Amino acid sequence: MKNILLSSKDLDKICRDIAKKLDKELKNEENIPVVVGVMKGSLNFMMGLTEHMKTDLYTDFIQISSYSGTETTGKVVMKKDLSFNIENRTVVLVEDIIDTGISMHFLIKFLKDHYHPKRILLVTLLDKVCRRKLNVHIDYTGKVLKNDAFVLGYGLDYKEFGRNLPYVCALTKQEIKMIDEKTSEKIASYAHTIKSKRHR
Numbered sequence: 001m002k003n004i005l006l007s008s009k010d011l012d013k014i015c016r017d018i019a020k021k022l023d024k025e026l027k028n029e030e031n032i033p034v035v036v037g038v039m040k041g042s043l044n045f046m047m048g049l050t051e052h053m054k055t056d057l058y059t060d061f062i063q064i065s066s067y068s069g070t071e072t073t074g075k076v077v078m079k080k081d082l083s084f085n086i087e088n089r090t091v092v093l094v095e096d097i098i099d100t101g102i103s104m105h106f107l108i109k110f111l112k113d114h115y116h117p118k119r120i121l122l123v124t125l126l127d128k129v130c131r132r133k134l135n136v137h138i139d140y141t142g143k144v145l146k147n148d149a150f151v152l153g154y155g156l157d158y159k160e161f162g163r164n165l166p167y168v169c170a171l172t173k174q175e176i177k178m179i180d181e182k183t184s185e186k187i188a189s190y191a192h193t194i195k196s197k198r199h200r
Contacts, residue, residue, distance in 0.1 A: 006168040014142040015048035026055045033090040039063035041096030044155035045125045050065045060084040066103045076106040085139050095124040099131035
């Protein structure tokens with residue numbers, strides 16, 4: 001995986017820069033703001049942001065899904081709702097990547113309709129504008145992607161693989177095929193182990 005888009009140093013700078021801007025924007029809030037990470041992909045980015053922020057914060061997580069492999073299904077499924085009341089609070093919604101805008105459009109409407117926050121500030125590590133289908137206002141962006149490469153690392157995954165990489169890279173079709181083969185072998189091996197244990 002040689003096509004590195006963002007190194008560890010790049011990611012740290014993005015987190016520091018956006019954290020500084022958020023601190024400035026949130027300094028006069030009457031109620032403590034809530035940083036909401038969109039699981040699972042945003043977890044690394046969210047932690048990177050909040051560790052550099054000086055503002056008093058609450059944190060929570062929400063999980064939606066619309067992807068199967070490298071392609072979006074276009075159908076958004078709510079997998080985990082909030083556990084914290086965000087009513088009348090400023091919400092900093094943290095996402096790993098925004099592409100079609102369908103998932104984020106759904107999520108922002110859901111939060112406004114169900115929880116009535118004071119306002120929502122949308123922060124994304126990556127903005128893949130070439131895939132946009134629905135307009136979404138993004139307040140802070142780490143990096144704009146101009147092509148349609150599938151990206152991996154720093155929370156972003158392919159079939160749950162690669163979230164722990166300390167950088168963000170673009171995957172080639174060959175690399176995707178190699179991951180498919182590797183994960184298929186592991187699944188087959190695991191299934192064989194379970195089957196063997198059952199027949200002991």
